[in-house]
Amino acid sequence: MLKKAIAVVFAAAMAAMVFAAPTTVIKVANFYDPMVESAKASVDWFADVIAQFEAANPGVKVETEVFQWDQIDVKSMSDFRAGIKDHDVLLSSPQLMAQHGLVGDFADLSNYVKKDFSKAELAEFSWASIWDKGDVNGKKLGIPLGVHTRALVWNKEMFAKAGLDPNRAPKTLAELVTYAQKVQKSQRDAGNSDFYGLGMFFGPSRATIELYFAPLIWEYSGDIWDAKTKKASFASPAGVKAAQFCKDLITKYQITPETAVTGTYDGAILDAFVNEKIGISWGLGSYWISAVQDKGFASGVFPPSPEGRADKMGISLLPFTKGATFNNSWDVSIYSKSEHKDLAWKFIQTMIKAENIIGYPDAGLPLRASLWTTPAMKTPFYNSWKQAVSTGRPMPPTAHYGELADTVAAALQQILVQDSDIADTLKKAQDTYNAQYGGE
Amino acid sequence: MRYRVGKVTLPYLYLLSATILLVGLLVLPFISGIAMSLQSMKLSGEVKWVGLGNFLMLFRESRFATDVRNSLFYILGNILLSTPFAYGAALLISSKFKQAFVFRGIFLLPWIIAPVVSTVLFRTMVDPAMGPVAKMLSTMAGKQIIILSNANLALITVIVHSFWRSFPFIMLFLAAGMASIPDELYESAVVDGANGWKRFIHITVPLTSNQLGLSLLMVTIWTLHDAETIYAFTQGGPGYSTETLAVRLFKMSFINFDLNMGSTIGVILILISLVFMFFYLKLSIGKDMEK
Numbered sequence: 001m002l003k004k005a006i007a008v009v010f011a012a013a014m015a016a017m018v019f020a021a022p023t024t025v026i027k028v029a030n031f032y033d034p035m036v037e038s039a040k041a042s043v044d045w046f047a048d049v050i051a052q053f054e055a056a057n058p059g060v061k062v063e064t065e066v067f068q069w070d071q072i073d074v075k076s077m078s079d080f081r082a083g084i085k086d087h088d089v090l091l092s093s094p095q096l097m098a099q100h101g102l103v104g105d106f107a108d109l110s111n112y113v114k115k116d117f118s119k120a121e122l123a124e125f126s127w128a129s130i131w132d133k134g135d136v137n138g139k140k141l142g143i144p145l146g147v148h149t150r151a152l153v154w155n156k157e158m159f160a161k162a163g164l165d166p167n168r169a170p171k172t173l174a175e176l177v178t179y180a181q182k183v184q185k186s187q188r189d190a191g192n193s194d195f196y197g198l199g200m201f202f203g204p205s206r207a208t209i210e211l212y213f214a215p216l217i218w219e220y221s222g223d224i225w226d227a228k229t230k231k232a233s234f235a236s237p238a239g240v241k242a243a244q245f246c247k248d249l250i251t252k253y254q255i256t257p258e259t260a261v262t263g264t265y266d267g268a269i270l271d272a273f274v275n276e277k278i279g280i281s282w283g284l285g286s287y288w289i290s291a292v293q294d295k296g297f298a299s300g301v302f303p304p305s306p307e308g309r310a311d312k313m314g315i316s317l318l319p320f321t322k323g324a325t326f327n328n329s330w331d332v333s334i335y336s337k338s339e340h341k342d343l344a345w346k347f348i349q350t351m352i353k354a355e356n357i358i359g360y361p362d363a364g365l366p367l368r369a370s371l372w373t374t375p376a377m378k379t380p381f382y383n384s385w386k387q388a389v390s391t392g393r394p395m396p397p398t399a400h401y402g403e404l405a406d407t408v409a410a411a412l413q414q415i416l417v418q419d420s421d422i423a424d425t426l427k428k429a430q431d432t433y434n435a436q437y438g439g440e
Numbered sequence: 441m442r443y444r445v446g447k448v449t450l451p452y453l454y455l456l457s458a459t460i461l462l463v464g465l466l467v468l469p470f471i472s473g474i475a476m477s478l479q480s481m482k483l484s485g486e487v488k489w490v491g492l493g494n495f496l497m498l499f500r501e502s503r504f505a506t507d508v509r510n511s512l513f514y515i516l517g518n519i520l521l522s523t524p525f526a527y528g529a530a531l532l533i534s535s536k537f538k539q540a541f542v543f544r545g546i547f548l549l550p551w552i553i554a555p556v557v558s559t560v561l562f563r564t565m566v567d568p569a570m571g572p573v574a575k576m577l578s579t580m581a582g583k584q585i586i587i588l589s590n591a592n593l594a595l596i597t598v599i600v601h602s603f604w605r606s607f608p609f610i611m612l613f614l615a616a617g618m619a620s621i622p623d624e625l626y627e628s629a630v631v632d633g634a635n636g637w638k639r640f641i642h643i644t645v646p647l648t649s650n651q652l653g654l655s656l657l658m659v660t661i662w663t664l665h666d667a668e669t670i671y672a673f674t675q676g677g678p679g680y681s682t683e684t685l686a687v688r689l690f691k692m693s694f695i696n697f698d699l700n701m702g703s704t705i706g707v708i709l710i711l712i713s714l715v716f717m718f719f720y721l722k723l724s725i726g727k728d729m730e731k
Contacts, residue, residue, distance in 0.1 A: 074697050081485070099697070102483030194584075204677035259568055261678050262588040399483055402696040414679035418591050432501050436701075 024060045026340045026347060029076075029090040031069040032362075041361040048359075053350045060343060073100065080105035080337060087335040088344040092142050094133035094331050095206070098399040101136030107334040108139040112345045124368045131367070133394045134331045142331030143348060146363025148287055149327045149388040150211055153273065154179075154280045154314045162186035162279075169316035173219070173245065176280070176319045180255040183279035197255035199278035201268040202246060202416055206402075208409040210326045210395060211265075211283040216242035218393065219323030225396035225404060231438040234408055235426035243415050243422045250416060261416050282318065286364045286385055303359075304376035315384045317391065327392025330362060365389055400437040407433045470710075476703035483697075494704040503680055503688075510595065511684040511712075514670075515663045517599035518606055519656055525603070526610035526655075531644075533611070534618045551608035559672040562601045563588075591681035594674055598682050601669060606659045613655035617648035650724060657720040661713050685709055 030046060032039040050062045065087070067075050073096045079087065080103060092100065100106045113122070125131050125144070134142030156166035162182040170176040180197030187195040202208050213234070214224050222238020225231070233239070249256040260268055270288050273281040274295040284292070290302040298310035318325050332351060334344045350356065354368055365385055366372060372386060398404055411429035414420045480490045498504045533544045550558065565573045566587040577585045587593045621643065629639045645652075667686035670676065676683030676691065685705055693702030 070695070074694060077697055099483055103697075104484065204675040258584075258586045258589050262586060262674075400696070403698070406691065406696070410677065410679050410683075413677050417589055417678040418681070428502060432503060435500075436497060 024340060024343065025063055026060065026088040026338075026343050027063050027065055027086060028347065029065040029067055029072060029087060031067055031072055031091065033066050045356075045360050049347075049351055049356055052356070053347050056350070057343070057346065062347065076100070076105045076333075076335065077103045080335070083337075085335075085337040085339060088338040088340050089347055090333050090335060091145075092331045092333045094130070094142060094144065094328055095210075095395045095401050097134055097136050097141050097331070098397040099401065100141055100333070101139065102399050105336055106141040107336040107338065107341055108141065109143065109334060109345070110138070110140045113140055113143075116345075116349065124370055127369050128327075128367055128389055129392065129394065130327050130329050130389075133328070134333075136397070142333045143352065144329035144331050144367055145352065145357060145360060146365055146367050147327055147329055147389045147392075148285060148364040149385065149392050150283045150285050150318070150325050151315050151384060151388050152176075152280065152282055152318050153284045153292075155183075155273070155276065156312055156314050158183050158187060158276075158279045159314070161190075167314060169314060170280075170319045172319050172321060176282075177249075177253055177255065180280050181253060184255055187279065194277065196257045196272075196278050197280060198249060199269050199272050199281040200246070200249060200256045200260045201263075201265045201283065202260045202409070202412055203262060203265065203268070204406075204409050204413065205265060206405040206409070207265040207283075208412060209405045210328070212246065213242055213408055213412060214395065215318060215320065215323050215325060215393075216245055219320045221322060223396070224408065225398050227396065229438075230398070230440045232404060232407070232430045232433045234411075235423070235430035239426050240423050243412060243426060246412060247416055247422070261413055284315075286388075287362065290361075298381065301379075301381050304374075304379075304382060306375040306379065308376065308379040308381050310381050315381065317384070317387055324391055324393040325388050327389065327394060329364065329367070398437075399440055400433075403437060404433060473703045473706050476700050477707045480700050494701055495708070498701070498704060498708075503683075506680045507683055507685045507688050510680075510682060511664060511686070513595065514599060514602065514666075514684055515660055517596075518602045518663050519660065521599070521603035522607040522610050522659065523652070523656070526607045526614055527640075527644075529607065529611040530614035530618055531640075534615050547611055548608050550604045551606075553605075555605070555669045556672050558601065558605060559669050562597065563673060566597055588674055589678055591678055594678060594682050598670055598673055601673065602663060602666065605669075606663070610652070610655040610659060613651040614648050617651035618644060621647045653720050653724045657717065660716050660720075664709060664713060664716070685712075 028046070028050070030042070032042040032046065034040075034043050046064060050064070053062060054060060069091075072091060073093055076087065076090055076092070077100065090106075092106070097106075117125075128144075128147055130144045130147050134140055134144060152169060154169070159166040159179075162179075162185070164179055164182060170179045176198070182197075184195060184197030200212060202212065209224065217224055217234060217236075217238050220238035220241045222233065222236045222242070224234040224239070226233040250258060250260065265283075269281050269283050269285075270291055272278045273284065274292060274297065289298070292298050292310075292313060293300075293302050297313040298308070300306075301308040301310065332348050334341055334348070338344055351360075352368075354371065357363060357368065358366060358371055365382075366377065371377060372382075376382075377386075395401060396404075407429050411425050414425050415422050477494055478489065478491055479487050480494065481487045529543070529547045533540050533547065553561075565571045568574045568578075568584060568586045571587075574585060574587055577587065585593070587597055625643050625647075626639055629643060634642065664684075665686050667684070667690040670682055670684060670687050671690055674682045676687045685708065689702050689705040689709065692698045692705065
């Protein structure tokens with residue numbers, strides 16, 4: 001009797017497996033490791049979005065894949081070349097979109113946008129220049145999830161102590177140097193011997209070119225890459241001036257520590273500022289708003305609220321007359337070999353719904369225009385960030401951006417560390433890059 | 441007849457699976473790598489045969505010369521530091537000293553710690569804000585020394601880290617060699633009036649030369665191909681002062697997705713490895729023939 005019962009149950013289970021409605025699985029690749037504490041908020045956000053999507057799409061399951069943020073793009077490209085079909089939705093970098101465009105691993109989302117974005121919805125996104133950065137040769141390869149931008153921030157108490165107006169930002173590069181010198185002198189006279197006036201970062205990282213060298217070249221009316229000739233152009237007189245300015249900060253004015261060349265971007269710009277080792281921080285990212293709040297420099301700004309304010313911290317655009325800050329974002333793309341593109345697009349639509357995207361911790365500042373009209377985003381604190389969003393520039397659309405960034409960062413380090421001739425070093429680096437990638 | 445044929449072919453059949461794995465996982469990728477080094481592939485996937493064009497492009501670069509120089513300094517520095525320390529450690533753990541077994545465990549620690557973990561450890565030690573080594577150097581120099589922002593000090597630090605990880609391996613080989621040296625040789629030397637240093641030079645070193653040669657060859661090849669520790673340490677910076685060929689290969693292939701240039705550097709690394717192998721084997725065969 002028992003044997004018969006077991007046999008019936010087993011047969012029923014087998015039948016259920018065979019005849020049950022097949023489950024479609026879509027894979028979503030991101031860089032939020034559930035084992036890492038700092039990624040927990042983003043992991044939870046994705047879990048909520050996935051739960052909403054699965055509830056709205058019965059029979060569809062979502063699996064997440066986790067890769068390193070600086071490897072996810074290369075992973076997509078190399079898997080595409082290997083013929084692997086097993087990806088659907090991926091987070092991506094707009095700086096590498098030109099490369100993705102040539103490789104062909106991202107699907108063109110233009111038709112989806114045309115079909116599902118009303119005029120009003122399109123206007124929500126397209127007001128910021130970052131919207132177009134996912135476009136390559138007329139194809140939309142990525143949808144930005146927010147805006148990352150950077151600002152100049154300063155410690156108001158230290159400004160006041162140095163006899164400076166704590167609410168006035170330096171307006172030019174020369175003023176920036178003067179302010180940093182005064183703050184540094186004031187703090188060192190008070191016994192803070194390892195204090196520096198200005199935090200910068202010149203390490204072996206993309207941040208060096210994105211946050212420092214490129215904006216400076218733009219300020220001096222140059223560019224790091226010529227879109228017409230498709231060649232690197234950072235060894236121009238503007239490039240030499242930009243490199244000289246960086247070098248003078250460390251060697252001539254001595255307001256930036258030598259550790260700017262090593263260490264990490266977070267350490268040099270965020271940690272040093274919140275731990276009061278520097279008075280002014282150039283390049284504080286909008287992704288660090290919660291971190292400065294946690295350290296008491298601001299309150300009510302993350303999540304944004306109408307009472308948001310930064311009493312201890314001043315914030316403004318970088319001190320340029322002609323230049324611009326660097327803007328970028330995390331984009332979301334669909335793998336071109338995906339067998340579930342329509343479902344993948346539905347998942348993206350779930351991600352970018354206003355009520356969802358506002359809570360995405362890694363989005364940075366909101367891209368949706370309507371979110372900026374709320375009282376929480378109209379505070380003086382966020383007005384400053386909005387100016388940076390409106391006036392920012394992206395990196396050049398070269399398909400070899402990674403190599404360009406690496407080459408410029410290395411050249412700058414040679415200039416700063418090995419005291420090599422600036423014009424000569426930049427020229428050699430530019431010629432080496434162009435010999436391999438010039439003209440693309 | 442059938443029994444004889446079966447007896448002859450059976451061993452080859454046993455070897456077949458291993459051969460298939462060897463060909464599939466070693467020989468085919470090797471050939472594919474060489475082929476890729478002779479091609480140029482556009483990002484769109486279009487492949488062009490360029491012959492030695494990739495190699496010539498590299499040889500014309502000053503950056504490539506820096507990479508080769510750094511690679512050779514890295515290997516030389518590692519071997520010159522590791523060899524005497526390995527001998528000293530091997531003598532200590534091979535001695536009849538009662539607490540020698542304690543040192544066996546301590547000396548093996550650097551080798552068993554994961555490379556990235558030891559890199560983080562070393563980075564902490566040279567951190568200008570809290571690292572004991574950085575603080576000691578700064579006190580001696582009378583000013584702050586930022587080790588990893590100095591081209592020479594950064595390379596020295598990377599070499600010291602590599603030596604610290606490598607010498608236990610050489611030590612084990614040498615200790616095994618020392619264990620096979622008959623005690624009578626040392627006793628005769630003592631009777632003949634040889635002091636400790638002479639016994640080391642005339643008995644220990646010659647009779648462990650095979651073990652030394654083999655272990656140095658392996659450490660040389662590993663050091664030449666080591667990208668992970670340098671990349672975790674300095675990413676090849678500041679500038680290109682700690683960038684070796686292996687680090688360049690890693691950056692080109694896995695960061696910048698330029699697989700053809702990465703393969704080109706890979707072929708160059710294999711050729712350099714073959715030169716070292718030939719050199720070491722010639723030395724050890726020469727010594728065997730002398731004996």
